[in-house]
Amino acid sequence: MSGIAITFFIVAAVLVWGGLIASIIFLARKPQLDVYPEGSELVSDDD
């Protein structure tokens, strides 16, 4: 592989796979809100 091809592969990997890892970490750290709008006590939260 040429240098430019390797560079573009790395950029793609960092942005796309990095985006996936970042979004998983973001979701795992804060899976849901602490406070919900009014009426939240009346709806199911079994998810």
Place this chain on the structure above:
Amino acid sequence: MSVQQQSGEHGSVASRPREQWSGQWGFILSAIGSAVGLGNIWRFPGVAYENGGGAFLIPYLIALVTAGIPILFLDYAIGHRFRGSSPTAFRRLGGKAGKWLESLGWFQVWICIIIAVYYAAVVAWAASYFTFSFDLRWGDDTAGFFFGEFLQTSDPGFSSQFVPAVLIPLVLVWVAVLAVLGSGIAKGVQRANVIFLPLLVVAFLILVVRALFLDGAMTGLDALFTPDFSALSDPSVWIAAYSQIFFSLSIAFGIMITYSSYRSRKANVTAPALVVAFANSSFEIIAGIGVFATLGFFAFQQGVGIDELENITGVSLSFVTFPAIVSQMPGGPFFGILFFGSLVMAGFTSLLSVLQVVSSAFQDKFGITARQASIRVGVALATVSVLLFSTTTGVITLDTVDQWANNIGIVGAAIASTILVIWVFRKGPELAAHLNSVSTFKVGRLWQLLVGVLAPAVLLYMLIQRIIVLVTEGYEGYPLWYLAIAGWGTIAVILIGAITMTALRWKHDPDDFTPWPSAQALKELSK
């Protein structure tokens, strides 16, 4: 009394509690299983290569962020706030004055009906090729085997001559998919995805690692990732990027609306959507590496350049080029089993999601259970699928219907939904506030701008351009009478189906519903 009970959610549309995913990750895996389909494996690599190679990744990522993710948010917001199948959700979104918006939901459902009947046939082909891989049944002339011996392809038309080699696996695919659908969301769709998606990823990763050690693999990757920057000034490359993102993410034809309607009211909506979108693109990059490493080997074996290879995308890539490669490589049968096994799993989970749109809509409208929908509606669709796509004209019909259903049907539905939701019914602020009221990743005016202006503008350009090409040039040299029936006729069926289904009576009143959070609460939150 809970809001759900007050709203009639438990008592009106389905006379029972709406089914739910068993958890956040069950939903995410199912949504990824829907998005990751045949297009990720056989479309993305070729499209990227033909549209600038490494440089294509620039418009691709821009399209992901400016259109793919925003429309995915829109679908999730509609399904989650209005908690119903596509027709139910759009009817509720339209309110008293906009009950007719239900027809847009049915338009999406009919797109799914059309797609399901031919997509099942492709899954059946892949299942057949999975078994053919054991003894490399296709021989040396893979094109002749696929179109001749296997499909027994005749001239364009509507044949009544069945091909048993397609009919039998097609029936089996329908039996399997309807059995899963009839088991419901958590025990059926989610369970299938939880099993098949990890298997798919593992199988495909083994395939990619094997491909990387083949002679010529690096030449293939060089061809895929070397950028042609001049392509960036070509509008068609940008359209190709937006098209790839759009068709790949399963957006704008009801799937994501339906899937998000099965989430709990307090479920985080946007953050899982980011995981789904990036997971889909991540798989596309992996597929690109696997496919082009393999094509590099093929070119090396033939003593030609990658640019001289033919059939590097779509059905031909999978059923003509790949079998030829498998025949030439050491340990070919194992490679073939992995490749076609991956196609079956990717296709099956996507087919499930397409059919769930249909099943959910019929359950809501007629107050029937998942099992009843699976038997009554599913068997009818299976019959049509077998009649049209297991005959000697099946592949031509499939190719034509696919072209119109995707490029006219789905793109048209996307334009209609973005314009109607954002501009006609002005639901952008309410949906943005809804997303923010339950989600950890917040959206603002920029999201509304992307969904309301950029997305419909790009999609409208795509639609007009495609219509002009199809009207002036036809398609694949097929006779005009045939394109009128199988192509434009498909759109007519979708439109007539949408109008007819909208006109039918509901078993239970879908309008007896109160969204949560209330509009008033959302307004206060937005201040």
